[in-house]
Amino acid sequence: MTKFSDLQLDPRVLTAIAEAGYETPTPIQAEAIPPALEGRDVLGIAQTGTGKTASFTLPMITRLANGRARARMPRSLVLAPTRELAAQVAENFDTYTKHLKLTKALLIGGVSFKEQDALIDRGVDVLIATPGRLLDHFERGKLLLTGVQIMVVDEADRMLDMGFIPDIERIFQLTPFTRQTLFFSATMAPEIERITNTFLSNPVRVEVARQATTSSTIEQKLITFTPSRKDRSFGEKRAMLRALIQDEGEACSNAIIFCNRKMDVDVVAKSLKAHGFNAAPIHGDLEQSQRMKTLDAFRDGELRFLVASDVAARGLDIPAVSHVFNFDVPSHAEDYVHRIGRTGRAGRQGKAFTIAVPADDKYLANIESLIKQPIPRGEAPAVEFDDSPDRGEHRQPRSRHSSRDRGPRRDQHRAEPPRTEAPRPEVEAEAPPPRREEPRREPRRDDRRDRRRDDGPSPAGMGDHVPDFILRSFARVAALETAEDVAE
CATH class of the missing domain: 3.40.50.300 (P-loop containing nucleotide triphosphate hydrolases)
Structure with a gap:
C-alpha cells in the first residue's frame, strides 16, 4: 500500500x-x-x-x-x-x-x-x-x-x-x-x-470512480406525503420537517437541511426560528462575514440547524453532523449522494431523511438508479396541518390569482357607461329658468386670420397657427415694401 x-x-x-x-x-x-x-x-x-x-x-x-x-x-x-x-x-x-x-x-x-x-x-x-x-x-x-x-x-x-x-x-x-x-x-x-x-x-x-454508492454508516429514510392543496405544499413540508426533528429528539444533536433554492433557504430558516429551533441560513447571496460566522457557529456547536443550498455547502468538511434533511429532493442525482455524505463521516453513524411529494417521483427514480438500490421508505409522522393560508413561498401566486379575479371587475366597471337617473319632479320644479345665451365673440384666432388677410400675404409654411408677433413683423415688412413701391 x-x-x-x-x-x-x-x-x-x-x-x-x-x-x-x-x-x-x-x-x-x-x-x-x-x-x-x-x-x-x-x-x-x-x-x-x-x-x-x-x-x-x-x-x-x-x-x-x-x-x-x-x-x-x-x-x-x-x-x-x-x-x-x-x-x-x-x-x-x-x-x-x-x-x-x-x-x-x-x-x-x-x-x-x-x-x-x-x-x-x-x-x-x-x-x-x-x-x-x-x-x-x-x-x-x-x-x-x-x-x-x-x-x-x-x-x-x-x-x-x-x-x-x-x-x-x-x-x-x-x-x-x-x-x-x-x-x-x-x-x-x-x-x-x-x-x-x-x-x-x-x-x-x-x-477516480464517481461516488455512486452511499455509506453503510448512514441510515436513509424517504418520507412521502401528498399535500392537501398545491398552494399549501410548501407550508405542509415545513410542518413535516419540524415533526421529523421533534421525533428524533436529542439524537439529532445537529443537522444540515438542504433546499434547492436560495429563497427557500431563507424561508425555512425563518420558519424554524419562529417555532423555537436554533437555525440559520447559508447561501450565496449572504455577506461573506455572515456566512463565515454561521459556519463557525455550526462547527463550534453554537448553532444546531444549518439550512443550506447546494452551492454554499459544496465541498465543506464539517465533522460530526448527526443528521441531514433533504427538504427538497435534489434535481441532480449525484447531489443526493453528496448531501447525505455530510453525515456518517469517519466511521460515525448518521441519519438522512428526504421529504418528497408526488412531483418528485422522476428525481427519486434517477437517484435510485444511480445508487443501485431503493431508498428505504419511512413512516411519516402525524402532523396537524394548519388550514390558514401559507405565508411562505405561495403568497405571491395567491395574490396573483386574487388580482386576476379583481381585474375583470375593474375592466367591467370601466367599460360600463355612466348611469343617469331621471330627474325627480320636485327638482324640475325648483330648477331655475335657462339663461338667454348671448352671441359669442369670435375667437381671437379668427381675428388674427382676418387681420392677416388684410395686412398682407401669409408667411410661407406657417399655416393658420401663427403667433401675433410674427404676424406683426410680416405686416410691418409688407407695409414698408408697399411704401417703397409707392415712392418708386
Missing part, C-alpha cells in the same frame, strides 16, 4: 502531514501527486470528498519550497467557485506549510480590497481566489499574472453551473503559456472538455 513517504514530497511537508494524522493517500492523491511533482499537467476527475484538495496542495508546496515571490506577481494560483471552498483551500495550505516560509493571500468577496491589496503588494507564493474577485483586482491594476508557474482550477463543474467559464478562459489567457495546470472536475461537460483541450498540454488523466 502506498504511503505519503513514498511520494517524494518535501520532508517538511511530510512532517506536517504526519502531524495532521495522515499516513495513507487516497486513490486520487496517490495517482495525481507523482505527475504533478514532475511538472506535468494533470486532469483529475473525482467527486468532492475524495481528498483532491491535498492532491494539488502537497505537490504545489513541494515545488514552491524554493524561490521567492515578487510584489503583485504571485507564483501560483488556485481558483475555487465559492468563498467557502476558497477559504477551505487556504486552511489546507496553512496546515501543510507550517514548517515552510511560504506566503499566501485569499481573494474573495465580502473582504476589503485594501487589506487584500496590502497582501498582494508584499508578494505571495500562493494566491487563492474566486474568479470574480481575481479579475476585479486585475482590472484595478493591482495584480499581474505573468509570474504564475502553477495554476489550479478546482470544482470546474460547479464553476460551469455558476457561469464562471468565460472568466476562467480569460484568466488562462492572462497567465504564461509555460505554466503547469492542474484541473479538477466531477464531470466532463462539453464546455469543460473544450477548455482542457485548449489550455492543457498533454495532461495526465486521473479518473
Whole structure:
C-alpha cells in the first residue's frame, strides 16, 4: 500500500502531514501527486470528498519550497467557485506549510480590497481566489499574472453551473503559456472538455470512480406525503420537517437541511426560528462575514440547524453532523449522494431523511438508479396541518390569482357607461329658468386670420397657427415694401 513517504514530497511537508494524522493517500492523491511533482499537467476527475484538495496542495508546496515571490506577481494560483471552498483551500495550505516560509493571500468577496491589496503588494507564493474577485483586482491594476508557474482550477463543474467559464478562459489567457495546470472536475461537460483541450498540454488523466454508492454508516429514510392543496405544499413540508426533528429528539444533536433554492433557504430558516429551533441560513447571496460566522457557529456547536443550498455547502468538511434533511429532493442525482455524505463521516453513524411529494417521483427514480438500490421508505409522522393560508413561498401566486379575479371587475366597471337617473319632479320644479345665451365673440384666432388677410400675404409654411408677433413683423415688412413701391 502506498504511503505519503513514498511520494517524494518535501520532508517538511511530510512532517506536517504526519502531524495532521495522515499516513495513507487516497486513490486520487496517490495517482495525481507523482505527475504533478514532475511538472506535468494533470486532469483529475473525482467527486468532492475524495481528498483532491491535498492532491494539488502537497505537490504545489513541494515545488514552491524554493524561490521567492515578487510584489503583485504571485507564483501560483488556485481558483475555487465559492468563498467557502476558497477559504477551505487556504486552511489546507496553512496546515501543510507550517514548517515552510511560504506566503499566501485569499481573494474573495465580502473582504476589503485594501487589506487584500496590502497582501498582494508584499508578494505571495500562493494566491487563492474566486474568479470574480481575481479579475476585479486585475482590472484595478493591482495584480499581474505573468509570474504564475502553477495554476489550479478546482470544482470546474460547479464553476460551469455558476457561469464562471468565460472568466476562467480569460484568466488562462492572462497567465504564461509555460505554466503547469492542474484541473479538477466531477464531470466532463462539453464546455469543460473544450477548455482542457485548449489550455492543457498533454495532461495526465486521473479518473477516480464517481461516488455512486452511499455509506453503510448512514441510515436513509424517504418520507412521502401528498399535500392537501398545491398552494399549501410548501407550508405542509415545513410542518413535516419540524415533526421529523421533534421525533428524533436529542439524537439529532445537529443537522444540515438542504433546499434547492436560495429563497427557500431563507424561508425555512425563518420558519424554524419562529417555532423555537436554533437555525440559520447559508447561501450565496449572504455577506461573506455572515456566512463565515454561521459556519463557525455550526462547527463550534453554537448553532444546531444549518439550512443550506447546494452551492454554499459544496465541498465543506464539517465533522460530526448527526443528521441531514433533504427538504427538497435534489434535481441532480449525484447531489443526493453528496448531501447525505455530510453525515456518517469517519466511521460515525448518521441519519438522512428526504421529504418528497408526488412531483418528485422522476428525481427519486434517477437517484435510485444511480445508487443501485431503493431508498428505504419511512413512516411519516402525524402532523396537524394548519388550514390558514401559507405565508411562505405561495403568497405571491395567491395574490396573483386574487388580482386576476379583481381585474375583470375593474375592466367591467370601466367599460360600463355612466348611469343617469331621471330627474325627480320636485327638482324640475325648483330648477331655475335657462339663461338667454348671448352671441359669442369670435375667437381671437379668427381675428388674427382676418387681420392677416388684410395686412398682407401669409408667411410661407406657417399655416393658420401663427403667433401675433410674427404676424406683426410680416405686416410691418409688407407695409414698408408697399411704401417703397409707392415712392418708386
